[in-house]
Amino acid sequence: MPVTIRDVAREAGVTVSTVSRSLNGAYGVNQTTREKVVAIARRLNYSPNRVARGLVTGQTQTLALIISDIRNPFFAEVARGAQDCANRAGFDLVLCNADLEPAAQMRYVRSMLAKRVDGLIMNSVMLFSREERDELAASGIPVVLLNRPRQTKAFSIICADNVQGGKLAGAYLRKLGHRKIAHLTGPKQHGNLTDRSDGFLSACADGIVIHGEQTFRGGCAMARQLFDEHPDVTAVFAASDAIAFGVIREAWNRGLRVPADLSVIGFDNVEVSGIIHPPLTTVHQPKYEMGEAAVEILIKHARQIAGGATPMPEHRILGVQLIERESCRAV
Amino acid sequence: MPVTIRDVAREAGVTVSTVSRSLNGAYGVNQTTREKVVAIARRLNYSPNRVARGLVTGQTQTLALIISDIRNPFFAEVARGAQDCANRAGFDLVLCNADLEPAAQMRYVRSMLAKRVDGLIMNSVMLFSREERDELAASGIPVVLLNRPRQTKAFSIICADNVQGGKLAGAYLRKLGHRKIAHLTGPKQHGNLTDRSDGFLSACADGIVIHGEQTFRGGCAMARQLFDEHPDVTAVFAASDAIAFGVIREAWNRGLRVPADLSVIGFDNVEVSGIIHPPLTTVHQPKYEMGEAAVEILIKHARQIAGGATPMPEHRILGVQLIERESCRAV
DNA sequence: CTGAAAGCGCTAACAG
DNA sequence: CTGTTAGCGCTTTCAG
Numbered sequence: 001m002p003v004t005i006r007d008v009a010r011e012a013g014v015t016v017s018t019v020s021r022s023l024n025g026a027y028g029v030n031q032t033t034r035e036k037v038v039a040i041a042r043r044l045n046y047s048p049n050r051v052a053r054g055l056v057t058g059q060t061q062t063l064a065l066i067i068s069d070i071r072n073p074f075f076a077e078v079a080r081g082a083q084d085c086a087n088r089a090g091f092d093l094v095l096c097n098a099d100l101e102p103a104a105q106m107r108y109v110r111s112m113l114a115k116r117v118d119g120l121i122m123n124s125v126m127l128f129s130r131e132e133r134d135e136l137a138a139s140g141i142p143v144v145l146l147n148r149p150r151q152t153k154a155f156s157i158i159c160a161d162n163v164q165g166g167k168l169a170g171a172y173l174r175k176l177g178h179r180k181i182a183h184l185t186g187p188k189q190h191g192n193l194t195d196r197s198d199g200f201l202s203a204c205a206d207g208i209v210i211h212g213e214q215t216f217r218g219g220c221a222m223a224r225q226l227f228d229e230h231p232d233v234t235a236v237f238a239a240s241d242a243i244a245f246g247v248i249r250e251a252w253n254r255g256l257r258v259p260a261d262l263s264v265i266g267f268d269n270v271e272v273s274g275i276i277h278p279p280l281t282t283v284h285q286p287k288y289e290m291g292e293a294a295v296e297i298l299i300k301h302a303r304q305i306a307g308g309a310t311p312m313p314e315h316r317i318l319g320v321q322l323i324e325r326e327s328c329r330a331v
Numbered sequence: 332m333p334v335t336i337r338d339v340a341r342e343a344g345v346t347v348s349t350v351s352r353s354l355n356g357a358y359g360v361n362q363t364t365r366e367k368v369v370a371i372a373r374r375l376n377y378s379p380n381r382v383a384r385g386l387v388t389g390q391t392q393t394l395a396l397i398i399s400d401i402r403n404p405f406f407a408e409v410a411r412g413a414q415d416c417a418n419r420a421g422f423d424l425v426l427c428n429a430d431l432e433p434a435a436q437m438r439y440v441r442s443m444l445a446k447r448v449d450g451l452i453m454n455s456v457m458l459f460s461r462e463e464r465d466e467l468a469a470s471g472i473p474v475v476l477l478n479r480p481r482q483t484k485a486f487s488i489i490c491a492d493n494v495q496g497g498k499l500a501g502a503y504l505r506k507l508g509h510r511k512i513a514h515l516t517g518p519k520q521h522g523n524l525t526d527r528s529d530g531f532l533s534a535c536a537d538g539i540v541i542h543g544e545q546t547f548r549g550g551c552a553m554a555r556q557l558f559d560e561h562p563d564v565t566a567v568f569a570a571s572d573a574i575a576f577g578v579i580r581e582a583w584n585r586g587l588r589v590p591a592d593l594s595v596i597g598f599d600n601v602e603v604s605g606i607i608h609p610p611l612t613t614v615h616q617p618k619y620e621m622g623e624a625a626v627e628i629l630i631k632h633a634r635q636i637a638g639g640a641t642p643m644p645e646h647r648i649l650g651v652q653l654i655e656r657e658s659c660r661a662v
Numbered sequence: 663c664t665g666a667a668a669g670c671g672c673t674a675a676c677a678g
Numbered sequence: 679c680t681g682t683t684a685g686c687g688c689t690t691t692c693a694g
Contacts (some may be wrong), residue, residue, distance in 0.1 A: 001471060004671060015681050020673060030679055045466070050446045051385045052671035055686045060382060062425070062446075070414070071407045071602070080402050083428050092442065094393070095426040097414050111423065115381045115393075135376075140332060216606055245606050252608055271402070272603050275547055275576050277583055335687060346665050351689060361663055383687035386670045 003044045012040045023048065054116065059306060063298055064112040066096040066105060066122040067146070073270040074287055075123070078146065081291025082121060089299050091118070106132055113139050119298030121291075123147055142301035142311060144294045147192050156301070157315045158294045162192050165283040165320040166199025169237045169265050172281075172322055174204060176330040178235035178263060181207045184222040184247060185239035186214030193239050196267060200237055207237075214239065219246020227254055234331055235263040241270045244280055248327070263328035279325035286318045293318065334377050343371045354379065385447065390637060394629055395443040397427040397436060397453040398477070404601040405618055406454070409477065412622025413452060420630050422449070437463055444470050450629030452622075454478055473632035473642060475625045478523050487632070488646045489625045493523050496614040496651040497530025500568045500596050503612075503653055505535060507661040509566035509594060512538045515553040515578060516570035517545030524570050527598060531568055538568075545570065550577020558585055565662055566594040572601045572613055579607070579658070594659035610656035617649045624649065 009016045014037065021029045022037035040046075054060040063086055067075045083093045094117065098105035105122070112120060113136075120136075123146035136143060137154045144156040173181050183200050186193045188211055201207055208230055212222040219238060223246060226233060238244035244266030248258050256262050258278055266273060266282035273280035293316055301311035340347045345368065352360045353368035371377075385391040394417055398406045414424045425448065429436035436453070443451060444467075451467075454477035467474060468485045475487040504512050514531050517524045519542055532538055539561055543553040550569060554577060557564060569575035575597030579589050587593050589609055597604060597613035604611035624647055632642035 005673095006671080016672075017674080017682080018680060021680090024673085028679060033679080047441060047445045049386075049671050051382060051391060052686090053673075054382045055380075055386050055671080055688090056673045058686080065426075069411065070401065071404070071411050073402070073404070073407075076402045076404075076407050079426065080400065080428055083401070083426055087427075092425050092427070092446065094423050095396075095410065095414055096418075096423070097411055110378065114378045115423065249606065249608065272606070275580070275603070276607050277580065336689095337687080347688075348666080348690080349664060352664085355689085359663060364663080380687050383670090384689075386672090386687080387689045389670075 003046045008041050008044055008046050012037045059118055060116050061090055062092045062117045063119045064094045064117045066098055066108050068099050069097050074268055077287035078291040081288035082295045085292040085295040118302040121294045142298050144297050156297050156313045158290050159317055160285040161317050161320050162195035163199040166196035167203045168322045169283055170200040170203030173235045180233045182226050182233045182236045183207050183209045184236055184243050196239050216242050216246045219243035220250045223247040223250035238266045241266040241268040241273050241282055259327050259329040265328055269323050278327045281325045281328045282323050284321040284323045290318055334375050339372050339375055339377050343368050390449055391447050392421055393423045393448045394450045395425045395448045397429055397439050399430050400428050405599055408618035409622040412619035413626045416623040416626040449633040452625045473629050475628050487628050487644045489621050490648055491616040492648050492651050493526035494530040497527035498534045499653045500614055501531040501534030504566045511564045513557050513564045513567045514538050514540045515567055515574050516542055527570050547573050547577045550574035551581045554578040554581035569597045572597040572599040572604050575611055590658050590660040596659055600654050609658045612656045612659045613654050615652040615654050
């Protein structure tokens with residue numbers, strides 16, 4: 001049904017190879033011939049079948065993004081950065097939501113491999129077993145891991161400077177004069193969050209640390225526990241904005257005013273943090289840029305592989321930034 | 332590098348056609364032969380090259396989702412529903428963010444067509460010109476439009492019952508006893524929003540309608556205008572949650588308490604509406620289900636096309652629902 | 663039930 | 679500079 005390279009060739013009175021060369025800007029085509037071919041291709045509304053091209057070149061100009069959930073605003077922002085960057089380079093991005101299930105994640109990986117994507121971005125927990133990791137590495141396609149600071153050295157890694165972010169938050173609260181400070185975070189042993197805790201504790205060695213669920217609900221629950229057990233706390237550093245929102249909600253419920261009675265600082269700087277009341281002071285992660293960086297690396301590596309080279313995995317840590325809004329005050 | 336169907340065939344001592352048939356569950360293969368082939372394929376860790384298969388079958392098991400911006404929580408939710416549904420059927424989903432630019436949108440459409448996706452979901456404004464529309468229709472792949480109530484009859488359409496939603500909101504505010512009610516919405520002549528307005532006006536014929544930008548900032552701006560020009564208004568129906576958040580923010584700035592001094596109802600029911608203070612009463616759109624429905628239609632139509640049939644475009648309107656939270660009160 | 667052969671639409675040597 | 683030839687890896691008639 002659609003017009004093929006053969007149709008163009010016939011119409012132009014040349015062979016398909018000449019058409020291919022003309023359209024792909026390869027050397028060795030008479031300028032006049034090329035122009036003629038290009039004109040005819042345009043007139044026929046010809047568009048090369050990328051599947052066919054992919055089969056012969058071995059490259060699909062497609063990347064995969066395997067994350068836990070696109071509804072998480074953090075990932076939405078990363079995805080947008082990744083897609084924009086991919087688009088600029090003529091690549092497409094396929095989206096996979098694997099939640100936190102290793103099995104789902106691995107199914108997606110295999111499916112993407114079978115579709116011969118040129119690269120893979122993944123986040124999500126404890127990826128696969130040793131064999132699975134080897135399987136991926138053996139596939140020979142570039143992989144960048146998102147936010148997995150201490151992972152194997154076989155893949156590239158992009159993450160924000162979580163240690164620095166935690167330190168920034170802790171130091172800021174101390175500078176405001178707070179002395180009884182709590183840190184509400186997710187599960188222990190969670191790469192990112194552990195780094196944030198470490199950074200925080202380096203600035204507030206006597207900080208109270210409470211673990212829970214890294215969600216709005218989790219934030220509510222941890223805040224309840226905190227208010228019950230440590231009513232003298234004057235400031236909290238939430239390991240994510242979602243947790244911070246829970247803290248603010250719970251503070252409201254207890255009649256505590258933020259920031260009058262309680263200072264709260266978050267982490268991530270998701271869009272809503274500027275919209276809620278009070279506007280949330282938080283540590284900004286360069287989410288969009290992380291997506292861009294991941295794709296940038298992938299494309300570079302894919303080109304190297306196409307050129308016969310073996311790319312070196314790259315580990316890039318992006319800077320964070322304190323965003324002062326209205327949820328903290330000096331005491 | 333990767334193991335091909337030929338490797339399996341050689342190892343099994345049969346030809347590639349037998350391997351193909353065995354693996355695809357086609358009729359006419361000796362049970363014993365099939366089992367042997369399957370076992371060997373598994374042992375070799377064989378996974379068919381989907382690009383090659385796509386070239387011959389003409390189907391890629393891939394769908395495209397062209398939206399304005401995945402960072403918009405509305406689209407994130409739709410995307411998640413779409414991706415889940417696609418995944419269940421063995422399809423993948425490629426994500427494109429075209430913002431509101433017709434040119435970008437058309438580039439994505441063409442790119443997806445060239446990659447031979449099996450179907451297309453699009454939202455975004457005033458798609459293309461007549462020729463562009465014809466070009467898409469001529470491509471012969473199924474298309475479903477998101478939230479474009481009054482579009483051409485050549486494509487399928489999924490949208491929420493916006494008229495009903497507007498009516499629900501208006502009737503609710505009246506039932507609470509409000510008489511001076513304002514409706515803050517986006518640009519005029521915007522399919523969805525116009526429907527919401529119409530529904531609202533059918534319940535509140537004397538409602539004040541203000542047009543602006545359909546964003547948080549736009550909500551702030553419209554609220555300022557409203558408070559200046561109509562200080563006696565006791566309730567507002569915002570055409571989207573984003574606008575409602577702006578109204579609440581601006582109310583705070585003016586010292587108006589929500590809902591004590593001003594009742595606010597939104598539209599969409601994005602996740603944050605349950606997180607902000609006060610929790611927002613709003614009209615729920617079945618976003619996830621809209622994504623699912625879109626993919627469901629696409630896949631059904633793709634199968635029909637593969638079977639030689641010509642699918643009939645389908646128009647599906649999904650029901651909405653009033654979510655009562657704490658931003659409205661009776662007067 | 664299985665094999666041989668053709669071909670999807672394109673690129674890429676290799677000749678001429 | 680252009681044409682001929684050979685596949686990429688798979689499915690699918692068509693024979694046997």
